[in-house]
Amino acid sequence: AQSVTQPDIHITVSEGASLELRCNYSYGATPYLFWYVQSPGQGLQLLLKYFSGDTLVQGIKGFEAEFKRSQSSFNLRKPSVHWSDAAEYFCAVGADGNDMRFGAGTRLTVKP
Amino acid sequence: NAGVTQTPKFQVLKTGQSMTLQCAQDMNHNSMYWYRQDPGMGLRLIYYSASEGTTDKGEVPNGYNVSRLNKREFSLRLESAAPSQTSVYFCASSGWERGTDTQYFGPGTRLTVL
Numbered sequence: 001a002q003s004v005t006q007p008d009i010h011i012t013v014s015e016g017a018s019l020e021l022r023c024n025y026s027y028g029a030t031p032y033l034f035w036y037v038q039s040p041g042q043g044l045q046l047l048l049k050y051f052s053g054d055t056l057v058q059g060i061k062g063f064e065a066e067f068k069r070s071q072s073s074f075n076l077r078k079p080s081v082h083w084s085d086a087a088e089y090f091c092a093v094g095a096d097g098n099d100m101r102f103g104a105g106t107r108l109t110v111k112p
Numbered sequence: 113n114a115g116v117t118q119t120p121k122f123q124v125l126k127t128g129q130s131m132t133l134q135c136a137q138d139m140n141h142n143s144m145y146w147y148r149q150d151p152g153m154g155l156r157l158i159y160y161s162a163s164e165g166t167t168d169k170g171e172v173p174n175g176y177n178v179s180r181l182n183k184r185e186f187s188l189r190l191e192s193a194a195p196s197q198t199s200v201y202f203c204a205s206s207g208w209e210r211g212t213d214t215q216y217f218g219p220g221t222r223l224t225v226l
Contacts, residue, residue: 102154
C-alpha cells in the first residue's frame with residue numbers, strides 16, 4: 001500500500017534563508033506526487049505536482065521539488081523564504097483522488 | 113468562480129446529536145471527496161464520489177454517511193456524533209489537468225463533539 005513520510009514535524013528557518021522539506025514515499029507503480037500548503041484556518045492549496053518527465057518541477061510561489069526515484073523522495077525547496085511562507089506543508093502520493101495518501105505534514109515557522 | 117465551498121465553518125455538537133456538512137463545487141468536476149484532518153495524521157479519506165449517483169468508502173468511513181445530491185453538491189452526515197469525530201473536515205473535488213487527477217480543497221469545517 002502506498003504511504004508518505006514527512007520526517008520533520010516542525011522546521012524553523014530565518015527569513016531569506018533557503019528551505020528544504022523532506023518527503024519519502026512508498027508506491028507500487030510510477031508515483032504521482034504532490035505538495036500542498038495549508039495556511040492557518042484555510043484549506044489546502046496545490047503548490048506543484050509530478051507525474052512524468054523532468055524530475056525537477058516548478059510550482060507556484062517560487063517553490064520547486066525534485067523527484068528522485070532511487071531515493072523514493074520528492075523534496076520541496078525554496079531558495080529564499082518569506083515570512084508569508086509560514087504554514088503547514090503536506091506531501092501526497094496517488095494516481096487517482098480516491099487513493100491519495102497524505103503525509104502528516106511539516107509545520108514551517110519563519111523567524112524575522 | 114468560488115471553487116469549493118463548505119458550510120458551516122464551525123460547529124459544536126453534543127454526543128449523540130446529528131448534523132450534515134455541506135459542500136459544493138463550481139468547477140464541473142465529476143469526483144468529490146470528504147477528508148478528516150487530525151493532528152499528526154495528515155488527511156484521511158472518509159468517502160468519495162467518482163460521479164453523480166455513486167459513492168464509495170474511503171479509509172475511515174465508520175460513523176459517516178454521504179449523499180451526492182447532484183454534480184455540484186456532496187454532503188457528509190454524522191447520524192450520532194461521538195467525541196472521536198472531533199476533527200477538521202475538508203471537502204475536495206478533482207479533475208484531470210495536465211496528466212494528473214488534481215484535487216482542490218474547500219476551507220474546512222472545524223467540528224467539536226462534546
